[in-house]
Amino acid sequence: MAAPCRRVVSRPVIQFLSSFSRTAVGKTGFRQFSSSSACRVTLQTQDVMERATSPYSLVAAVCLQRLPVISADYKPIEQQFRDMMLQMELEKSVLSDHELRLLEDAERLRRKLADDYDSDEEGSHDDQEIVLAQDLEDSWEQKLKTFQPAPRVRDDLDKNLNSVERCLADSLVLLAEQQVGGEKIWLLPQTQWQEGETLRQTAERALASLPDAFPPTAAGFKATFLGNAPCGVYKYKLPKAARTENSVGTKVFFFKAILSDSSPSTAPNKSIMWLKKSELERYLKPAYFMKVNRFILNL
Amino acid sequence: MSLALSRCLWQVLSRQTASLSLLGENVRSPWFAPVMTLKTSVPLSAEPKKKKRVDPRRELIMRERLRKKLKKLEKVPPELIPIEDFITSTKCLDEARTRSAAKLSFEESEGRALLLKEWCRYKQEQHMAEVQAIESALEAQREALEELRIVSEELYQAALKPDPLLFPFTHEGPVHTPPQAKYEAPEGKYNDITKVYTQ
Numbered sequence: 001m002a003a004p005c006r007r008v009v010s011r012p013v014i015q016f017l018s019s020f021s022r023t024a025v026g027k028t029g030f031r032q033f034s035s036s037s038a039c040r041v042t043l044q045t046q047d048v049m050e051r052a053t054s055p056y057s058l059v060a061a062v063c064l065q066r067l068p069v070i071s072a073d074y075k076p077i078e079q080q081f082r083d084m085m086l087q088m089e090l091e092k093s094v095l096s097d098h099e100l101r102l103l104e105d106a107e108r109l110r111r112k113l114a115d116d117y118d119s120d121e122e123g124s125h126d127d128q129e130i131v132l133a134q135d136l137e138d139s140w141e142q143k144l145k146t147f148q149p150a151p152r153v154r155d156d157l158d159k160n161l162n163s164v165e166r167c168l169a170d171s172l173v174l175l176a177e178q179q180v181g182g183e184k185i186w187l188l189p190q191t192q193w194q195e196g197e198t199l200r201q202t203a204e205r206a207l208a209s210l211p212d213a214f215p216p217t218a219a220g221f222k223a224t225f226l227g228n229a230p231c232g233v234y235k236y237k238l239p240k241a242a243r244t245e246n247s248v249g250t251k252v253f254f255f256k257a258i259l260s261d262s263s264p265s266t267a268p269n270k271s272i273m274w275l276k277k278s279e280l281e282r283y284l285k286p287a288y289f290m291k292v293n294r295f296i297l298n299l
Numbered sequence: 300m301s302l303a304l305s306r307c308l309w310q311v312l313s314r315q316t317a318s319l320s321l322l323g324e325n326v327r328s329p330w331f332a333p334v335m336t337l338k339t340s341v342p343l344s345a346e347p348k349k350k351k352r353v354d355p356r357r358e359l360i361m362r363e364r365l366r367k368k369l370k371k372l373e374k375v376p377p378e379l380i381p382i383e384d385f386i387t388s389t390k391c392l393d394e395a396r397t398r399s400a401a402k403l404s405f406e407e408s409e410g411r412a413l414l415l416k417e418w419c420r421y422k423q424e425q426h427m428a429e430v431q432a433i434e435s436a437l438e439a440q441r442e443a444l445e446e447l448r449i450v451s452e453e454l455y456q457a458a459l460k461p462d463p464l465l466f467p468f469t470h471e472g473p474v475h476t477p478p479q480a481k482y483e484a485p486e487g488k489y490n491d492i493t494k495v496y497t498q
Contacts, residue, residue, distance in 0.1 A: 014478070056450065058450060067473075095396040126396070149479075200457075225462075228457065230443040253443055258470065297440045
């Protein structure tokens with residue numbers, strides 16, 4: 001009884017205090033976005049003073065995904081269930097025309113081979129006797145064997161991290177090795193935002209400006225961007241030595257895109273990698289990976 | 300002279316008609332006998348001039364009413380298109396087609412029941428994982444939009460706008476074997492025998 005009362009009483013007190021401080025200092029919109037991170041307090045004072053120019057520099061990155069090309073293999077339980085369902089459905093079904101024909105042919109053959117066979121009783125079945133259903137089945141099997149489908153799994157291509165045709169059953173994400181703050185690291189392709197363009201255009205520029213991304217003839221990576229809104233954000237502060245008044249850090253906004261049609265004849269170059277979601281952790285920085293992992297769906 | 304005579308005659312006649320109207324129809328004067336009989340018979344009691352004006356209108360009204368009744372009768376609701384999947388064709392009910400039902404052993408039926416339960420559990424885990432993944436992706440997007448709003452309002456507004464060029468979006472789904480580089484499909488023709496219904 002006492003505890004809820006205290007809570008009820010304290011809430012309006014807190015609201016009163018916060019409203020008092022709000023009107024006193026002049027911060028209007030930022031209390032709503034307050035979270036538990038400590039650096040926000042210093043950030044808010046700065047944001048109030050430089051409302052139009054944020055101290056964070058803006059960068060847009062693109063998360064280009066190649067969706068799976070072939071269906072994934074069955075897991076053991078899926079295989080078991082599949083077999084069981086096929087069996088159950090077979091038991092519950094009725095005989096099809098083809099099966100009836102097989103049975104009739106077998107019956108006729110049996111009667112033919114029996115000793116007391118009278119061909120006059122059969123009537124005129126001459127045209128049907130020539131082609132048995134079994135012969136049809138055999139001819140179909142032969143036709144199927146002449147067709148050679150492309151192999152589903154190619155180990156040599158799977159191991160080549162730079163090729164877009166590896167691991168056809170999974171969805172792959174494009175990573176590029178770019179220079180950030182003096183060192184080369186693997187990350188989603190990104191570029192700096194320029195005045196007068198939306199962040200999505202920056203992301204498109206980032207995709208287009210990948211080194212050797214496209215051969216001189218074709219247009220390279222044809223990607224469909226999914227909407228104008230970013231799907232994730234990663235912000236980091238520059239080390240204290242590099243911090244100035246205007247640039248405390250960088251905010252990287254990610255945009256999702258789906259690879260629609262890539263010309264496979266491009267020579268795979270070493271500066272880009274196509275990775276499955278499970279392999280991303282090895283190549284990305286830990287904090288970056290944590291943010292990026294959330295919006296990369298492996299469905 | 301003739302004018303005065305006609306006036307006198309007129310006065311006499313009017314007096315007669317007045318007396319007639321006062322006394323009723325039974326009074327028959329020798330002057331007006333044939334006229335009276337003419338006036339009292341029923342079919343001739345209507346004035347011929349008015350009949351001509353009303354009749355064409357009445358006929359038109361009658362014809363329109365008949366037409367409306369005919370239209371109402373002709374308004375049959377359109378025949379429903381049969382859903383062929385829901386109709387069991389009589390070919391399937393043929394007795395000659397029944398399979399000999401194989402009897403399942405006890406272990407087999409037990410195994411099937413257990414496998415169904417495992418499958419149910421597996422699918423539930425899959426679904427939960429999917430839902431969580433989608434939720435975390437949505438959360439990431441919400442945070443990104445928040446941060447963008449803090450940075451600049453106009454970029455935020457530009458991000459919120461829908462993209463008209465995105466839809467219709469098509470993508471070929473996964474197939475069983477990867478496409479071959481130089482494959483020539485064999486030519487063949489087929490007869491399309493799907494039934495097309497019109498309402």
